[in-house]
Amino acid sequence: MKSPNMKNKRPTLQDVADLVGVTKMTVSRFLRNPDQVSAPLQTKIAEALEDLGYIPNRAPDILSKSKSHAIGVLLPSLTNQVFAEVIRGIESVVEPAGYQTMLAHYGYSKEAEEARIATLLSYSVDGLIISESYHTERVRKMLAVAGIPVIEIMDSVSPPIEQAIGIDNEAAAYAMTEFMIKKGRRKIVYFAARMDQRTLFKIKGYETAMLDNGLTPLCLKTNSASSFTLGATFLKDALQQQPDTDGIFCTNDDLAIGALYACQKAGINVPQDIGIAGFHGHDISRAMVPLLTTVITPREEMGRLAAEHLLSRLQGNPVSQRIIDLPFKIEAGESI
Amino acid sequence: MKSPNMKNKRPTLQDVADLVGVTKMTVSRFLRNPDQVSAPLQTKIAEALEDLGYIPNRAPDILSKSKSHAIGVLLPSLTNQVFAEVIRGIESVVEPAGYQTMLAHYGYSKEAEEARIATLLSYSVDGLIISESYHTERVRKMLAVAGIPVIEIMDSVSPPIEQAIGIDNEAAAYAMTEFMIKKGRRKIVYFAARMDQRTLFKIKGYETAMLDNGLTPLCLKTNSASSFTLGATFLKDALQQQPDTDGIFCTNDDLAIGALYACQKAGINVPQDIGIAGFHGHDISRAMVPLLTTVITPREEMGRLAAEHLLSRLQGNPVSQRIIDLPFKIEAGESI
């Protein structure tokens, strides 16, 4: 029995066609280009579609053409405001172009990254935007086999699989450390959280700058995520380990702001007693008192650019530039 | 010619089967339950899978079973930290259960919401978590036709399509306004941004509480998104319109913090001259000086609960509770 909608499954093109009295091919034509069917049928088909509440089904298309019109976005975390802004940049380009975003995150675990990539590929995403620059052999093989364009974001240094768009975190950290030193800071402590690759690069930049200036680096580390409250904890640790600390450089604005508040509570004057610098330049850093000294990074632009390059690749264009190194900026602020 | 991988398309089960010399059915069985094939074949198939880098393809499964093992999440915005935390809650449940998240956002536009829902449904998502409580007829019809479980989050008041999980925004705003009045505030101004439904509920709660206490409400509104810098702008406006303002209640923590900083810059003492309250209770509100008085909302739990109920429904369980009203909490802080 060919009853349409027997099991209240959602209507298919066949159901619509049956209602009108044509074949599903005719309905399919109408959907792609209404003028391909005769005027009277146009009306009837449009009515039937509306009537049944037909919703297109991408699955057959994905199956036969291996094109899903979806792009996969894989990030280490969704909580971090940095990634939220990257996502906004990606979506601002991808959505108007008619692509859907499949978002996944892996909590900084390499095994989880493998699993998420396999999942995204199993949905036949047309392209991938991923983060971090180190990937396991298995990940590299999957990506090679999948044969879809892949863009790595956040970091502009390591040789990319195909194309990377990011900033030079080490150089940025070096620059900020130098800035602090030029401002007279000598006993600068680095606050590091979530020891991912970008953090390691930043630590390297900080340590190199310190050593280049004959100063002794001191880095406080934790694997947990950065937060405002963590900034306060770190401040206590820093003062304990090095009571004459006169500068704090944080891997993230929230650590910096947390540390700054903790100074206020402890009666330490910023920047007179201790200078504090953050990283990223979120909106709050431009509103707070004192204005935060921070490294401004182009997070949204990074997402936008990654998406633009990915779409370009999907249109058949070759990789135009293997590494796109976006500029960062030292925002002087008032906290140093 | 039945060449495997002629066009370097990614390998299929057939390619693996050809390599081993069996039918794809045998390989399929191995993947679902290795013990269903003989021991020697197990080894050979495992090798071939590894060798070719086989990646499963969900499309045929989605096509034949109309089950994608993906759930759609549709939110008005991705930038807002509130939603980032909701997403984290959702993913913390959904990912371990083997489901993939398809994320979309619509920038508070009803037309965009329709389009996004159609897109998500076209990918045959197994269930949907959506936000806001008002939806167009078209959206309601699409959801009805799709026949998948739908859970609405954020708001616990309006009658849900099927099931809603959220907080009573009006009651929360009423409670905070009363709290401020009890603390002696009389000329309280409300700062509203992004005039979505939840904001309207909050305004209503604020206005009702003011009127119930014989006070005159004053609400500053804008359609743009809330931000720290907007809080500063609003403060100026408020003092201009009502110079003896002694309380500010903000629709969001970032507005509140922005206003607080602006007070500091203007030499206005908080809470002595003006008391300030926020909404949501993000991490920063617990680290700052003075501690922010705010309404603490269970954002992550909301996401977690929504996901749990959705998964339960996907396992065939009926809707257990149409409206789940989560508790909010007035956090006293020091800013009032």
Added chain:
DNA sequence: CCATGTTTTGTTACAAGTAACATTATCATA
């Protein structure tokens, strides 16, 4: 009014995996 061209609609086959059924192989026991 037929031949020819054009427009409109129909038919068939296909994408990849798996459920359901069919067949073949293997082995223990009468």
Added chain:
DNA sequence: TATGATAATGTTACTTGTAACAAAACATGG
């Protein structure tokens, strides 16, 4: 060794939309 039971593998059909080809309907001009 034949028999039946069980294990292992194969075959067929199905899911939905559309490309590619086929056929029918219609129009135009000689």
